[in-house]
Amino acid sequence: MITTGRFQGFSSGPFRRFVNTVLVKIIAGICLFILPVLTYSQKENKLLRQGNKDYDKGNYKDAEMDYRKALEVNNQSTRGQFNLGTSIYKQKSYDEAAKIFGSLADSKVDQKTKANALHNLGNSLIESKQYDKSIEAYENSLLNNPKDQDTKYNLEYAKMMLKKQQEQQKQNDKNKQDKDKQDKKDKQDQNKDQQNKDQSQNKNQQDQNKKITKEDAERMLEALKNNEKKTLVKINKEKNKNNQQVVIEKDW
Numbered sequence: 051m052i053t054t055g056r057f058q059g060f061s062s063g064p065f066r067r068f069v070n071t072v073l074v075k076i077i078a079g080i081c082l083f084i085l086p087v088l089t090y091s092q093k094e095n096k097l098l099r100q101g102n103k104d105y106d107k108g109n110y111k112d113a114e115m116d117y118r119k120a121l122e123v124n125n126q127s128t129r130g131q132f133n134l135g136t137s138i139y140k141q142k143s144y145d146e147a148a149k150i151f152g153s154l155a156d157s158k159v160d161q162k163t164k165a166n167a168l169h170n171l172g173n174s175l176i177e178s179k180q181y182d183k184s185i186e187a188y189e190n191s192l193l194n195n196p197k198d199q200d201t202k203y204n205l206e207y208a209k210m211m212l213k214k215q216q217e218q219q220k221q222n223d224k225n226k227q228d229k230d231k232q233d234k235k236d237k238q239d240q241n242k243d244q245q246n247k248d249q250s251q252n253k254n255q256q257d258q259n260k261k262i263t264k265e266d267a268e269r270m271l272e273a274l275k276n277n278e279k280k281t282l283v284k285i286n287k288e289k290n291k292n293n294q295q296v297v298i299e300k301d302w
Contacts, residue, residue, distance in 0.1 A: 094123040094130070101133060110140040128159055132167065139174055148174035155190075165195035172204060181212035 101116030117134040121127055135150035151171035155164050168191035175184035188205035192198065 091124075094120045094127060097123065098127075098129055098133065101137070105133070105137055105140075110137045113137040114141070128154070128163055132163070132170075135167075135170060135174075139170065139177075142177070144174045144177040148178065161194045165191045165198065165201070168194065169198065169201050169204070172201070172208065176204070176208055176211070179211075179215065181208050181215055184208045185212065 097116050097120035101113045101120065104110075104113035104116060114134060114137040117130050117137060120130040121134065124130065131150060131154050135147050135154065138150065139147035148171055151167045151174060155167040155171060159167070168187050172184040172187035172191065175181075175187060185205060185208045188201050188208060191201045192205070195201065
């Protein structure tokens with residue numbers, strides 16, 4: 051039969067002191083590990099609380115700076131990343147917010163956090179009018195939290211906006227086609243008008259040339275008539291000269 055005295059014998063003397071020394075070292079090591087963690091955790095929480103205060107006051111830029119400082123202390127902080135994305139979203143930097151929420155959703159987080167990150171990702175994409183991608187984000191959010199009514203509502207809203215966007219795009223394409231067609235017709239009409247104008251100018255030039263030629267012809271005809279008159283006068287003079295009686299004087 052094993053007695054308690056034997057057990058007590060092992061707990062006395064140098065062995066007990068050895069055990070106590072080991073325990074002290076282990077506890078000291080744990081404290082050395084935990085204390086910095088606790089210190090960093092306290093600093094992180096303080097910065098997060100300050101960021102939340104600034105956020106509640108509407109000081110989103112100050113809140114962003116607080117959350118960034120908290121992430122410098124612990125870059126794996128889920129709350130820090132989520133709140134940073136939200137503060138940036140409030141500043142209407144939707145593309146940057148979408149990157150933060152997308153990265154958070156892809157990381158190893160619990161289902162609720164993933165659902166919330168995907169929900170806010172969808173909101174950021176809606177603000178950027180990327181309705182097709184926002185629909186995908188909301189659908190993935192519902193896979194992680196199927197009962198979220200806000201996400202369901204936003205999903206239907208995104209689908210409605212996508213339909214309007216597609217209809218507007220079709221109308222814009224039609225308007226562009228109509229404009230291109232009208233521009234082409236206007237250019238053809240302009241070219242035709244220019245051709246008619248050129249033809250009219252050529253015709254006027256030809257008519258002008260014809261007019262000049264006719265005037266020249268009339269002047270030439272008039273000159274011929276004048277020359278003919280002069281010639282006739284000269285001929286008549288010569289004729290009269292030849293017909294004139296010649297008086298011969300005789301010597302006495």
